Amino acid sequence: MRISNIARQMEAVGVLGPARFGKAVRILREMFSNDDYSNFISLAGPIIPGGLRNVITDLVDEKLLDGIVTTGANVTHDMIEALGHRHLVGSETLDDSKLRQRGLSRIYDLLVRQKAIEDLEKATHRMLSRIPESKRRNIATYELLWEFGKQLPDRQSLLHTAQRRSIPIFCPGIFDSMLGLNLWTYSQLNPLLINPFKDFSKLVDMTYNARKVGVVILGGGMPKHHVLIASSYRGGVDAAIQITLDRPDGGGASGAPLEEAISWGKIKGHQMLATVLGDATVMFPLLTLAALERE
Amino acid sequence: MRISNIARQMEAVGVLGPARFGKAVRILREMFSNDDYSNFISLAGPIIPGGLRNVITDLVDEKLLDGIVTTGANVTHDMIEALGHRHLVGSETLDDSKLRQRGLSRIYDLLVRQKAIEDLEKATHRMLSRIPESKRRNIATYELLWEFGKQLPDRQSLLHTAQRRSIPIFCPGIFDSMLGLNLWTYSQLNPLLINPFKDFSKLVDMTYNARKVGVVILGGGMPKHHVLIASSYRGGVDAAIQITLDRPDGGGASGAPLEEAISWGKIKGHQMLATVLGDATVMFPLLTLAALERE
Amino acid sequence: MRISNIARQMEAVGVLGPARFGKAVRILREMFSNDDYSNFISLAGPIIPGGLRNVITDLVDEKLLDGIVTTGANVTHDMIEALGHRHLVGSETLDDSKLRQRGLSRIYDLLVRQKAIEDLEKATHRMLSRIPESKRRNIATYELLWEFGKQLPDRQSLLHTAQRRSIPIFCPGIFDSMLGLNLWTYSQLNPLLINPFKDFSKLVDMTYNARKVGVVILGGGMPKHHVLIASSYRGGVDAAIQITLDRPDGGGASGAPLEEAISWGKIKGHQMLATVLGDATVMFPLLTLAALERE
């Protein structure tokens, strides 16, 4: 018995969580195996520090993903690891005032050394200085992250691999992150202007010209919505799966069912949709394993 | 790459959801492979109608489980299926007044025919009449469910298999279920007295005499707490995993972290505990697959 | 501006959480002011230790509630407080092994002294011995709790006040609690048999004979479902509000929307239903304040 068998049995249950899991595997298999699909993934929450760095880098390297939309935090963590830092295993019950004194910052049970944040600032400023000033005066986030990826020769880095494979990483909320602070401090003394309109034009072009668009949504937030809204110009995406712990009945976009997006013209129809209720850092590797298993 | 490899990699991440999933697989593997363990499972939420009937029946048949604690609803659904009824695939957006008129009852996106409920009542009364009156006057729920299991010759039935394997099914909330209504209507005209103290004595004996006690908690509710409280007489259980979507910060027992139970003397220590945040009907088959894979 | 004005404005918003809150206030006002209603409340989660002891005792004392269905844990806490013990303010980050050594048990950020649990056992055994043996040999939980209430002369005690006002407290899961352990230990040496069928007959009678039945559901679990299922013999309840943090899409009964119960014949129709998403220990006092304010 393998996980792909389990997934098929689950879809046969037809109801509740198992049906949604089984359907998500089937959709993901279609997205990965049908060359008509241009596939996008959105990353929100602790995706990179939560252990999915290798999983996503591998998918980019194998050209199973065509574009990424992410929070600034996930880019920040990829860069920190590319600079040689590792997170520490902590606990959610540690005293945050004491951690502060000891130079440690906390994300649930994960710790980051303040030293890593400081190294990131230096490295960011150094890498920015190597970008030609003319480019720096009007740069998209995906262009900026390609520049960083080129300068971070870590084979396991998502930024590096995406640059090597010419896969754009869009970061519409880049300003709201540790990396964003570094961009802002640099901009106070040096020419730097990030132009998110260029990002959006690129994303609209990519989705508009794709034969089919598939989206994998890990967590909610701004990344979730971004490929969907850009796809409204093409009449919506063709396939979408989301993995989320956010609830629908608060009315926020993060927990909203994918079906809602049909009424906004961002998704084409009900057939190729599945919401998996769960933790993306656990469920996405399992869905991927099942979707890539030979049947 | 197999799911047991993924689970080991997840445990190596050391933080967040992956660490908890990986650790849960390791604990479950120990519970299933170490003969010192007497293993209990608690079932709350739509475990049987959600497709786990075969999974749990197989574990009982292979003697990997030694006792079950369940809500009345899961027993009700096992019996309905043993009587030949199947659930229907519906949707969570159906109109419940119309369903009522059409003789259908809903659990999220799953439908049950009213006819199945009526057949259950007849079958329950018939099976009760076949139990000797002396036994009926003071019967534990596990004894009652063995009697039913004997009379329901469906190899896929949890009740039937548990009876065949002499595994007790405890149902402390049996009164609060469709089956419970049938017991009550029967008791209005016939001698029937269910004695939950007999159940508890049996459960305390089983846990007290076990070399080690392991618990798998699917969902919360009364079943979650029951093996833990019975184990307080032996100083707590040795290993426990729970799969839940309930949150801890409301303070309810269903979402409570397992660690709390240490302070009540119901769990021995921190080493063999893992909470998996997710939907039990999806996660338990995956955890089981990983835990039983040959390494 | 008073909270009842806010509630009316919220209902006028017509959508999302505010509409549900405003509607719940209106339903509760109707239940409290229309003499046709027999009102039941179900208590699950840390309702008594979470500060609602006075709120519910006052409603019982003013005869605004006609019946209560509760977990064993809430009865346990009411008795502990009636014996003069108080909970301590702790924190959710305390070390549970150390708490155990110090004789403290934890519920999220609340601590209970082990001494209180020991005193409860002695008091329970003493109070049981004062109940005539003939009565003890076949007693409903509501009769048992009236006996305890009579012997616990604390005006703020829910058990005491309910006994004084002849309001039954049903406790279908009494066995699964610290109090339940004490009943079981007593039963090992003394005659004691609790008969839940008697409870259910009383509850069915009460709901069957009521002109209208209203239900307030705090938290989920077994108590949530109990008044609803008992009301199926009268064609369902007339009005219901629930306050819950449990989510609907896992399929469990605790998080299920009230609408589902219509398809089971446990609620009459869509008009008088409202689900408030939130923490019952916070929302119920606020809803009650708004519902009882003179308009």
Added chain:
Amino acid sequence: MRISNIARQMEAVGVLGPARFGKAVRILREMFSNDDYSNFISLAGPIIPGGLRNVITDLVDEKLLDGIVTTGANVTHDMIEALGHRHLVGSETLDDSKLRQRGLSRIYDLLVRQKAIEDLEKATHRMLSRIPESKRRNIATYELLWEFGKQLPDRQSLLHTAQRRSIPIFCPGIFDSMLGLNLWTYSQLNPLLINPFKDFSKLVDMTYNARKVGVVILGGGMPKHHVLIASSYRGGVDAAIQITLDRPDGGGASGAPLEEAISWGKIKGHQMLATVLGDATVMFPLLTLAALERE
């Protein structure tokens, strides 16, 4: 009995939800009454369409708020209402394909006419054209929203009132919204460049120069984090309350406890922090009512 009395009683409970609610009222009272405080509010989720438009506009008008950070969606909805459109009351069970055909878009149980979205595009382009081109070539989001507010003479509009009171509205994710699409389409044919660095400089200046900084966080997302990260240059904010339904144990920023931010230097200490578990569209008006009641 008034809600401020209830809040004080809740804080006296000392544990669980009531303690957090009571403490949040006390912190909010301090923020609103102590002139040393510069107060910021972050808006994520359906805050404006969920009925809080008047509440927040009133607080801005009374100068109890000094700055706002919001998602693009909330600005979009404020503008739609300022143009005379109203949302419709729908249901979460409507068929989204049919809604699409009928020109309606859905947010849980709320409907927006497609016509409103089209009017917004025309109005946005018209208002943009009235902004001097030199300004348009390098404009912060708070400057842009002041320009719109000036041109939208609706006394109940948050944009209009904020402009009239010179309160900046920061919108770091403006691109990811219907309004953002309109900005992008305009920019394809006309000079327009939005410079988020200018926003961040303004926000850092405001927080750096404040004697004390207080933050009210409604929902999570990018707005939640923004005032906190900008305040890291002053050593963190002095007081913060958050209202959220997102859970902490997934590790995402939206559900993270405020305590984590201490370890990042974004909050000063443990004293003036409170997380209220609940729906912001319900809880914020209630907290505000309690905090502004005369004691």
